[in-house]
Amino acid sequence: MGTLIKGKPVADKIKEDIKAEVKELRAKGTIPKLSIIRVGADPGDISYERGALKVMSELDIDVQVNALPENITQEEFVDFLKKVNSDSSVHGILIFRPLPKQLDENVIKYVIDANKDVDCFSPLNVAKVFEGDESGFPPCTPAAVMEMLKYYNVELKGKRAVVIGRSMIVGKPVSMMLLKEHATVTICHSRTQNLPQVASEADVLVVGIGRAKMVNSEYVKDGAVVIDVGINVDEDGKLCGDADTEDCARKASLITPVPGGVGSVTTSVLAKQVIKACKLQTGSC
Amino acid sequence: MGTLIKGKPVADKIKEDIKAEVKELRAKGTIPKLSIIRVGADPGDISYERGALKVMSELDIDVQVNALPENITQEEFVDFLKKVNSDSSVHGILIFRPLPKQLDENVIKYVIDANKDVDCFSPLNVAKVFEGDESGFPPCTPAAVMEMLKYYNVELKGKRAVVIGRSMIVGKPVSMMLLKEHATVTICHSRTQNLPQVASEADVLVVGIGRAKMVNSEYVKDGAVVIDVGINVDEDGKLCGDADTEDCARKASLITPVPGGVGSVTTSVLAKQVIKACKLQTGSC
Known part of the structure; x- marks a missing residue:
């Protein structure tokens, strides 16, 4: 009979490592921050978001939740994303997908800043996963x-x-x-x-x-x-x-x-990638 | 005993199809053009270049060969590449790799215009190959x-x-x-x-x-x-x-x-990709 291997101890280990890193970053005056962009209120998205908020709070990582209206236009969405891209207080960006039909993911994926793209939306991160280049962000x-x-x-x-x-x-x-x-x-x-x-x-x-x-x-x-x-x-x-x-x-x-x-490990990985992004952007690594 | 399957008939078929396309493009006043960027004079590069020149000439595709000095600096190379990127008479760009040590491929790959990148140097084309998106250029x-x-x-x-x-x-x-x-x-x-x-x-x-x-x-x-x-x-x-x-x-x-x-098929594929790039850029497809 095989052994059940659970996610919790894995997540706990990842979080333990992150806690030390967050402490160090905060001591230097850097507050790691994730920006979540959610369009509409899909129950799956909301549930994942709740889990992510819990983990980030536990780890002392700031989160900004941007709940955008279901009927947002492509232009409005792109403008909003560009603002988040250029907000230097934000280190990681998570966009829930799939996006509603009027939003063209094949355009938006080129807009998200690859250095903040903690869930592999940008083709630049996709290419890195393919190449085995670990400097990027895999899903x-x-x-x-x-x-x-x-x-x-x-x-x-x-x-x-x-x-x-x-x-x-x-x-x-x-x-x-x-x-x-x-x-x-x-x-x-x-x-x-x-x-x-x-x-x-x-x-x-x-x-x-x-x-x-x-x-x-x-x-x-x-x-x-x-x-x-x-x-x-x-x-x-x-x-x-x-x-x-x-x-x-x-x-x-x-x-x-x-x-x-x-x-039960994915939100801890998300936190790990936010910290990686934060360190890259603030030159702390 | 297995049958030997040769490349020549495959290349001939590809070239036949391209010839018709080039004729159509030229009739509309578009002259398909490949720009080859070669640094130094590696014998392998020269040999491939010779083959490519022969095929392109056979197919009535213009080629511009840019033989750059072995000791060109990163800055000079990037400036040169940007000029070729913005030259609207050029539809496809082939850069021989590996480049000499002083040139950082991990920087240059982000500079080449993905729409002209007919041999999959740009991460945007790398990502498309990974995704199975056939709108790009595989190697x-x-x-x-x-x-x-x-x-x-x-x-x-x-x-x-x-x-x-x-x-x-x-x-x-x-x-x-x-x-x-x-x-x-x-x-x-x-x-x-x-x-x-x-x-x-x-x-x-x-x-x-x-x-x-x-x-x-x-x-x-x-x-x-x-x-x-x-x-x-x-x-x-x-x-x-x-x-x-x-x-x-x-x-x-x-x-x-x-x-x-x-x-014996690769240069014909190169020609095919130049025509694809040309049609994309001139809106002929």
Whole structure:
């Protein structure tokens, strides 16, 4: 029976490190600050925002929440973003996506200041993730996956990693991050043939497809590590992952639960990236 | 015994299509133009330049060769590049890399106009390759690989592709382009364990590692397609690929030779990208 590896101790460790850094920054007169830009009031956004506010407050990082009207025009949004870009008191910017239809993400992504872009919206940060250049900001969820693997001492060098999902939010960036750690990486998706067989080649299996409990023990090699990035609601209205945790745990050595796994690390990663941005901008690193 | 698939018919087909497009552009008074920026006189650069000049002349595409002194300073180079960026008669820019040490590619890549960047130097084009956004310019070599696969009707959807090599010139971009065509993609490299075994899972094997004849028939599944991107010199001073062509052909269904394979398609792809850039900039598409 595999061990459940939880996100909380990982988040706690990240926060402990950040606390010391915030203290140092504040001692020098720098107040780290995150600006959240939310258009409308999507319940998912609000819920994430609440979590982020809690973590930032715990860490003594200032947050400015900008709740913009659902019907804001492209021009108004871009003007607003430019103001936040040039506000030197703001070090990190998080824009909730997807944005409403009238706002063109393919234009806006070029407007956000890459140095403040703590969730990888700017193509300059996207390119850095692809290149394995760690000076930028990867998206928080794949970064949280990597923090989990590091905290639980999962060996990656030379190991086979299989990623199910090829989104720009999880699958592709986490593949590049695993590659950077010298894993041999296979990227699977909806068109993959014999998916359970391919998945069961993995020493490390990362699942991010958004289908409740799709991955069962057939997908898991004996002793594999399973990282479940999915957050879904099952038929009983309960939160669940993309993996059937209990069934997979019969073969996995380590497996992340949902809830309480990767998802509980992302806001701490966000805080870590705000501090990184703050140090870059204030020349403290 | 596998069939050798040559680059020439692929290049001929691409050139045929371009000729018609150039004729149309010229009829409207637009003269497509490539600007090559070469620092110093590296023999590899000169050889590629000669090939490019020949193809562009055949296709009636103007070329401006800028041979800059080996000891040019960063400031002088950046000033020069900015002039080429803003020259409206130039539609495509090719900068030979690597640049000499005094020139910082990590600065220059942000200077080149992404709309004229026909060989994927700009991070904006790098990000597009990663995202699968075909409005940009991928590097010419992986694009040539995809042209070969398309011309020879190699099915990719749902198939297993293995890429050996994780460079930004070949391995990573070709992996993303194969993924875009719905292949299940595995990326291998120097740290991969049991490389011949992993490679032999491939329906399509792409090799770009820069080691003469490293890949032999042990790496090849019966009936696989082998695309060899390597250009090396063997112990007899002859050009050869990363694969031992003759040995691999015992098991492959299709295999590209070196020379005469992928390498003979890249300058035609370059021309294709110059025309794409020209049409984008002149609003002809």
